[in-house]
Amino acid sequence: MASPASPSVDVRPRTPGDVPRLVEVLAAQQSGSGYPVRWPLPFPAEEFVVRSGELGAWVAEVSGAVAGHVALLHPAVGWEADAFTDALGEPAERLAAVSTLFVDPGSRGLGVGSRLLEVAVGSARAVGRRPVLDVVQEHSPAADLYRRRGWRVVGEVRPHWLPPDRRPVLLMTLDA
Numbered sequence: 012m013a014s015p016a017s018p019s020v021d022v023r024p025r026t027p028g029d030v031p032r033l034v035e036v037l038a039a040q041q042s043g044s045g046y047p048v049r050w051p052l053p054f055p056a057e058e059f060v061v062r063s064g065e066l067g068a069w070v071a072e073v074s075g076a077v078a079g080h081v082a083l084l085h086p087a088v089g090w091e092a093d094a095f096t097d098a099l100g101e102p103a104e105r106l107a108a109v110s111t112l113f114v115d116p117g118s119r120g121l122g123v124g125s126r127l128l129e130v131a132v133g134s135a136r137a138v139g140r141r142p143v144l145d146v147v148q149e150h151s152p153a154a155d156l157y158r159r160r161g162w163r164v165v166g167e168v169r170p171h172w173l174p175p176d177r178r179p180v181l182l183m184t185l186d187a
Contacts, residue, residue: 018074020123022130025061025068025080032077033060033070036115043116048147049172059111066107067134071114071123078118081127083134084108086143090170095143098166098182107135109144112153124156132185142185145170148178157183 025033034056041050052059061068064085071079085103086092092103099106109131114123135142144162146154163186167179 018121020078020121020126021072022069022126023072025070025082029070029077029080030057030060033080036077036079037113040113040116044113044152045147045149046113046153048174048177062110066138066140067131068111069127069130071118071127073115073118073121073123077115078121079112079114079123079127081112081131082110083131084110090168091145094145094166094168094182095184099141099143099184101141105140106143107131107138107140109135109142112144125160128156128160136187141187144183145180146183147173147180154181154183161185 037056037060041047047059060080062082062084064087066083066085068080068082070077084107086095086106086108091108095106096103109128112124112127112131114127132142144157145168146157148154162183164181165184166182168182169179173180
């Protein structure tokens with residue numbers, strides 16, 4: 012007997028109409044992933060999903076339903092840009108930060124996170140930028156996913172929002 016077909020995973024640019032569903036997905040996955048670290052957020056979740064400085068943002072759909080998100084950002088002025096510039100010796104303008112990657116718990120194991128990551132990395136490279144990201148060390152499934160995809164740790168940093176009982180955030184890059 013043949014196994015049932017895997018659901019299709021499609022990635023497309025995020026639209027404003029996606030944001031309410033993405034806020035629901037973010038909330039649904041937070042207790043299992045611990046992402047974002049501060050929960051509930053001290054500001055509207057829509058501001059976490061949609062950020063200034065976006066180079067692009069995408070959603071993944073599984074069988075037509077929104078199931079995940081990723082954004083590509085200019086590294087934020089301040090701790091993020093400074094940390095990556097120090098770690099890599101490159102100006103922030105040459106970097107693109109993969110950010111706000113999350114997947115609906117009901118769609119885990121379908122390759123949604125990997126597809127979103129591929130799109131963000133491809134977009135960074137298409138505009139001539141080096142992909143970078145930061146990940147909380149306690150989020151081992153996320154850090155493990157990045158390592159399996161060839162990302163390497165280039166430093167650690169302790170941003171202002173990180174609770175004092177947490178290990179520093181890992182800075183990672185994906186070499187060409």
